[in-house]
Amino acid sequence: MAIILIMLFTILFMWGAFVISYGGGGVQNGKYLLGITLPSEYRKEKEVLEILSSYRKAVHRTWGFGLISGLSLLLLSDYFSILFPCLMLWFGLFLYFCDENVLRYARRLYDLKCKKGWLAGDTHIVRIDTALSCVGKKGALSPLWMLPAWGITLGAVVWCFFRAGESAVMKTLLPAALAPAVTQLLLFLISLGLRNAAPQVFCSSSPANQKLNNVIKRQWSMAFTFCSYETAVLFWLLLWSAKGWEISGEFTGFGDLTYGRLSFLFLVLVLGAGGTLLVILLAFHKIKMEKEKILQSVEAEGAQLYSDGDEYWLNGVPGGAGGLKVTEKRIGVGLTLSAPGGGGTLGKAVIVLTAVFVIGISLFLAPFDFARVSLTVEDGRCRVGAVSMGYSFEMKDVRRITWMEERPKMSKISGYDSNRFYLGDFRVKDYGKCKVYLSVKQNAVICIETEEKTIWVNGESLEQTKDFYEMLMREWENKM
Amino acid sequence: MFIELNTASSIPIYTQLRNQIVLGIGRGELKTGEHLPTVRQMAEAAGINVMTVNKVYAILRAEGFIEIDRRHGAVVCPRKENAEALQEKCSAQLELLIAESSLKGMSRESFFAICGEIFDRQQTAAENAFL
Structure with a gap:
């Protein structure tokens, strides 16, 4: 159930992020329609409105199909080795189709613009404001301000690591600690890319260009720095609270938490993801307001607004030293990586490495998803196991074999747990550390207590579990 | 700029x-x-x-x-010492431009008027640049 909830939250969050990120398509920054610069007098032309309407229909279709296909992935929640590649494929395809919609209709609008001669100036022009270029990286908050936040998170990870040996909560949270650390690394890299990005020439007024670039770089870099600290603080808050749960001796697994604590966990997740989204939206809104104000005053002063660059946006920026750039999106909210030919070798390498990683994880996990618990007794020695995990013991060492109608609460220490199987070393309530080989769909379990270990086992069906139990009892009585 | x-x-x-x-x-x-x-x-x-x-x-x-x-x-940091060396370059580039202008029917007076106007404008700006 917990896995389904996590998957549902992930899918809805990703879908929502795409909708906001690719949303609208209407006038943005006072001049872009569908990402194409179009003077305001042509925006109400019949052909333009038709293209805009077709784009909106296509986008709504993509969003609808994306949501339905995303939610249908939940049906695969029992088979993580299939779910994981399908989820990544869904993510990639959704991203591709959202991108394709934008490009297809933006190209159509650009062709119409060229055909009708609605160009504000020459095409294929790259403008350089020498005074603006000399300013360099000024305006953006240095990404180094993020290092303390990263330090706080790494400190939490180290603290979690050293407590993992003695605490089930910390051991469970340790892999999750990678998420905030990786998020902060990504924020750092985006901030660095934005700071190093070449300034954009908006108009024929150099001071206005400097103000506009300052606003964009400062607001985005401040937003990312805030998000980095927010991630660090929320993660510490989560760890500090989770430490308290263990001290009270109530924790055996997240499924064992009270509603209050589960709500707290959910709140932290929502604050982490939603807070980041909110900060990005606020930064976007502030930049939009400031830009409109500056551009209006520039127009009033009679300076020329440059509206070229559409072809570079459609086809990626020109290659060479400035080939890969972090730039503001012309549709939706946020920043994007503008790259000629879809990122070239680097882009292809990232796609190939991701595919190899996903297929590798999937192949590694596949045997666990389709595992079968086996139990055999030969020459007085019992062997129990599934996939590559197993344990054997002498029947003469068995002290007690118990049939239980209900599986006790347990949490993984090491091994594998999914909606279908619990395999490996688990902490079982009232029994401590045990060897577990259980099919989760089957409630009845057999508890075998030996001098050294306690082993939990069952079959895929009630009949198989009964067969296991009868065989064990027969062999144990023979040895006694 | x-x-x-x-x-x-x-x-x-x-x-x-x-x-x-x-x-x-x-x-x-x-x-x-x-x-x-x-x-x-x-x-x-x-x-x-x-x-x-x-x-x-x-x-x-x-x-x-x-x-x-x-x-x-x-x-x-524009320097003035290369003026003589530029004469050869000027005559080569002007020859082509004059040929094009005369072939298209531009009169000698119009051509010199344009040249004079551009030269005056550039020279004033250049003198200001050296101030």
């Missing part, structure tokens, strides 16, 4: 960049002592290779329009 590069033009980018900077100095948009963007900044702003900008700055330096200071980058 605003530099405009046409990426679809048959004129090489480095030639366009060199010409635009010279025109900027001539028009007084770039004053003596004014800094140009560093090679890397210029390359990033134009989306061209660093080596292309390096080549342009080397040409401008050799022609006596800028000086390159290792600490402060490229500085506008």
